[in-house]
Amino acid sequence: xxxxxxxxxxxxxxxxxxxxxxxxxxxxxxxxxxAAVHSFAGLGIDLTENSVIQxxxxxxxxxxxxxxxxxxxxxxTGRELQVLALFPxxxxxxxxxxxxxxxxxxxxxxxxxxxxxxxxILGLKIPWxxxxxxxxxxxxxxxxxxxxxxxxxxxxxxxxxxxxxxxQPAAQVIGFIGQNPERITKQFTDQFHKGxxxxxxxxGGAGLEKTFEPWLQGxxxxxxxxxxxxxxxxxPGLDARRIAPDNPNYPLQVVTTLDGRIQRxxxxxxxxxxxxxxxxxxxxxxxxxxxxxxxxxxFDPEHVDLSxxxxxSRAVKAAVPGSVFKTVTAAAALETKAVRPGETFExxxxxxxxxxxxxxxxxxxxxxxxxxxAQSCNVAFAKIAERLGGEQLERYARKLGVTGTxxxxxxxxxxPHLHQWDGEEGGTVYADPAxxxxxxxxxxxxxxxxxxxxxPLAAANLVVTLLHGGEVRSPRLVDSIRFRSGRPYxxxxxxxxxxxxxxxxxxxxxxxxATAKVLLKWMQGVVSRGTGQPLQQAKWPLAGKSGTAQITxxxxxPGENHWFVGYGPAGKPRYAVAVLVGQLPEGQKNTSLxxxxxxxxxxxxxxxxx
Numbered sequence: 056x057x058x059x060x061x062x063x064x065x066x067x068x069x070x071x072x073x074x075x076x077x078x079x080x081x082x083x084x085x086x087x088x089x090a091a092v093h094s095f096a097g098l099g100i101d102l103t104e105n106s107v108i109q110x111x112x113x114x115x116x117x118x119x120x121x122x123x124x125x126x127x128x129x130x131x132t133g134r135e136l137q138v139l140a141l142f143p144x145x146x147x148x149x150x151x152x153x154x155x156x157x158x159x160x161x162x163x164x165x166x167x168x169x170x171x172x173x174x175x176i177l178g179l180k181i182p183w184x185x186x187x188x189x190x191x192x193x194x195x196x197x198x199x200x201x202x203x204x205x206x207x208x209x210x211x212x213x214x215x216x217x218x219x220x221x222x223q224p225a226a227q228v229i230g231f232i233g234q235n236p237e238r239i240t241k242q243f244t245d246q247f248h249k250g251x252x253x254x255x256x257x258x259g260g261a262g263l264e265k266t267f268e269p270w271l272q273g274x275x276x277x278x279x280x281x282x283x284x285x286x287x288x289x290x291p292g293l294d295a296r297r298i299a300p301d302n303p304n305y306p307l308q309v310v311t312t313l314d315g316r317i318q319r320x321x322x323x324x325x326x327x328x329x330x331x332x333x334x335x336x337x338x339x340x341x342x343x344x345x346x347x348x349x350x351x352x353x354f355d356p357e358h359v360d361l362s363x364x365x366x367x368s369r370a371v372k373a374a375v376p377g378s379v380f381k382t383v384t385a386a387a388a389l390e391t392k393a394v395r396p397g398e399t400f401e402x403x404x405x406x407x408x409x410x411x412x413x414x415x416x417x418x419x420x421x422x423x424x425x426x427x428x429a430q431s432c433n434v435a436f437a438k439i440a441e442r443l444g445g446e447q448l449e450r451y452a453r454k455l456g457v458t459g460t461x462x463x464x465x466x467x468x469x470x471p472h473l474h475q476w477d478g479e480e481g482g483t484v485y486a487d488p489a490x491x492x493x494x495x496x497x498x499x500x501x502x503x504x505x506x507x508x509x510x511p512l513a514a515a516n517l518v519v520t521l522l523h524g525g526e527v528r529s530p531r532l533v534d535s536i537r538f539r540s541g542r543p544y545x546x547x548x549x550x551x552x553x554x555x556x557x558x559x560x561x562x563x564x565x566x567x568x569a570t571a572k573v574l575l576k577w578m579q580g581v582v583s584r585g586t587g588q589p590l591q592q593a594k595w596p597l598a599g600k601s602g603t604a605q606i607t608x609x610x611x612x613p614g615e616n617h618w619f620v621g622y623g624p625a626g627k628p629r630y631a632v633a634v635l636v637g638q639l640p641e642g643q644k645n646t647s648l649x650x651x652x653x654x655x656x657x658x659x660x661x662x663x664x665x
Contacts, residue, residue, distance in 0.1 A: 113280035113298070114140050114182045117216040119273030121306035123229055123263060125315035126346075126534065131224060134217045136193040139165075139185035139202060140279065144209035146177055157205045164201050176209070184215065190357075191215055213279055219356045224318045227368035228348050228532065230262020230477065231356035246272070260359070261366055263309065263533070266477045269470060270536050270544075273306035275299075304538040312344035312531050320657040321349045328650055333636040334369035335654055336515040340628045342549040343519040343528035348512070371462070371479040373508035374637055377604030378431045379618045380452075380503030382517060382574060384440060385428055387451035389570045393442045394424050400435040402427075409495045411437050411502075414603070428577045429585030431601060433502050440501030445491030448500055449484040454565055455520055456527035456552050458482045461513045463531045463550050475532040475547070482509045503604060511633040514620045518599075518631035521575050522622060525565030527552040579625050587619065593652045594659040595624035599632075603645065608638055615639045617647035623655045630658050 122133035162172035165185065184191040194202070199212045223229070236254040239247050246252040251272070258272075259265035277299035321335050330351045337347040354365040388394045404418035405411075413419065413433045419426075427435035440448065452458050462476030486506040490496035499505035512530060520527045529550040536545040565571075578598035581587040586601040599621015608614035617636045622628040634651045 113278040114184060114213075115276045115278045116213055116297075117277040117299075118218065118257075119276045119300060119306055120218070120232070121267075121271040121273060122308055124308055124310045125313045125318075126311065126344075127314065127316075128310065129315050131229060131311065131313065131315055132218055134220055136191065136215050136217055137196075137199045137212055138191045138215040139194060140211045140213050141176065141179060141183045141185060142209045142211070143179040143181065144176075154207060157207050161202060161205055161207065161210055164198055190221065191217065211279070216277075221355075222322075223354075223356055224315055224322060225313055225348060226354045226356055227350040227366060228262055228313070228370070229356070230264035230266075231260050231359050231366060232257040232264050233260045233359060234258075235260060243268075262368070262477050263311070263475075266473070266475060267309050267533070267536070270307050270309065273300070274302055303540055304542075306539060307544055308537050308539060309533055310535045310537060312339075312346065312534050313348070314346050314661070317657060317661055318347045318349065320661075321347050321654055324653045324657065325349055325351055325650065326353070328646055328653070330636055330646070330650065332369065332638045333634070333650075334372075334511040335635075335650065336370050336511045336633045337654065337658065338515045338519050338530055338631045340519060340522050340622065340631055342531070343516060343523075343631075344531045344534070344549070345512075346630065348532070367478060369635065369637065370511050371476050373480040373482055373510050374616050374635060375604035375606050376503040376507060376509040376514065376618060377602035377616060378433075378503055379509065379514055379517075379600055379602035379620055380457075380507050381428060381431065381436050381501070381602075382521075382600055383452045383455055383457060384436050384443070384448060384501045385424065385577070386455060386566050386570055386574060387443050387447050388424060388439050389573060390451065390566055391443065391447060393447075394439060397423060399423055400427060400432075400438050402432050402434040404434070406434050406437050406498070409437065409498045411498055425577050425580065428600075429580040431581075431586050436501045437498040440497050441494065443497075443501075445485070445493070445497040445500065448497065449491060451566070452482070452484050454525075454527075455517055456565075457509050457513045457517055458484060461510075461516050461527075461529055461552060463529045463533075463547060465547075465550065467545060467547075476512070479512065480508075480510060482513050483507065503602060511635045514618070514635075515631050515633035518620055518622050518633070520565060521571040522628055522631065523571075524568035525571040527565050575622075578621055582621075582625075587621070587648065589648050590621075590652050590655075593623070594656050596626060597621055597623040597652075597655055598625045599651070601645075601648070605641075606638075608640070613641040615641055615643065617645045619647045619651040621651065623658070629662065630655075632658075 123131040125131055158176065159169060162169050186192055194212065202210060203212045234255055235258055239252050239254060239256060239258060243252050259268040264271065277297065279297050317337065321337070325333070325335065333351050335347065335349045336345070338344065339346050348368065348370040350369040352365040359366055399421040401421050402413055402418040404413050404416060411433060414431065418434065419430055419432045422430065422432060422435060424435070424439065459481045460479045462474060462479050464472065464474040467473045484500060484507055485491055490506065496505055500507055516528065516530055529552045531547060531549065533547055535543055535547060537543050575598065578600055581600055582590045582597050587599055590597045599619055602618035604616040604618070606614050606616055617639060618634065620633040622631045632651060632654055634647050634654065636647045636650060
């Protein structure tokens, strides 16, 4: 029987040995961490560098930002692609062994010359997405299957979310994202201090991306990482790992009122007609919601040139409307009974005392107000404006919602004064209130010249106002925000325009339904016997008002804006449309009628589909 003291001594020796081993192990770890900046053990191995090499090397597949959907819940942003991710791997794999043949086969699948492919793989320092024309290349299903079958650790077929497509629909409306450290520190202070946003984070710079920035910020990116050892060999059991936020409700999705199919068709028609500058706005007649808002020049949100201005939507930029404004003058004349039923006006082609002339050489002769509207007679409308006075023109412009801004705005929880239309400019009648007393200025104003400005959005909404009996609505661009699961988060209901936003004063209410009905009938006369007769060739019977505005081009030369606003089908209106082809040289052929007809034909074709 052993003595108790001997047993205790042995236990003490064993514990002392274990302690010594742990102490030595900790000393070694300290040496590795503290002294690894020097070559280790004289072998020229930098342990810090190798530890970095052995950690994950990743690619962001999805930024985590919320997406935009159209009214059919089809994506406008965030298209999902199958792409090829290339990871840096052991270069010996390309020189010999079974993997070399498989890399050669990958080059054949992608249609890449072998020397270019080999140079690319050997030159990889960081993970990279295979690209065509500077964009991650979408693989066909056949390409994806064949590449996956190769089983190469350095090549992975992965799902990738592309923020913007190559021909991004509604690009100016959606806007763009980019770095803006100053806005982050001033506007998103809490998120910045919490670490949710960094100075390098991309945020909305224009359009809906900017307006709805607080809701679009996600919980973080989805990435895939390849874990390798120091020789760039994939680590068994660890090699590729997907890292993503785990929340079924986020990111949020913004559901717009746009119809993506109609939007794309209209933009294609504008391209085909070589519209260099202009806009098309389509509103549905039921609520005044925006179905399409197209703008030219074209804009690529992946390559933003702020100085060029193409990123700014012409749909919400105020322009000289020309004879479209005669709708306001006619409404004022009817409401105030400034013109007697059946009364006629003489047009000889000139109104000498104001230096004002009619577009028709020699004049229109004698015509009623209805005929003057159909023929767009400048002289008749200038004479009517003398009776009305300048204040009445401004008053009825305000009543019809063409002054100030018209887009949907309101208070949303935690976000007061949300305005859905980024950069919307307000319409004006007079730059100087004193001009309302100047007879010459009033005559020019009555035909939509001088200081009159109107946006295509407001022009389309003017037609909706008439179709609703003189009641002014505020066009929506966004219907709702919803969770990723589809559950509603915030709903933006249809809205009547209760305030003249720019002036900040209560509106006087719209015009009488009877007046609106007369003006809608007169718009049909514009197409049946007036300046809109070419529209008789359209698929639907149409109605509307033309406008040719004299402007000064940016180069200082005389120019024109060509407009047409109206509705269709005439018997049972479904859409209100405003078309502007702007900044044209004086005397150029009017393409606004052609574009209006093609837009309406697009709408007719879409309505005919089951």
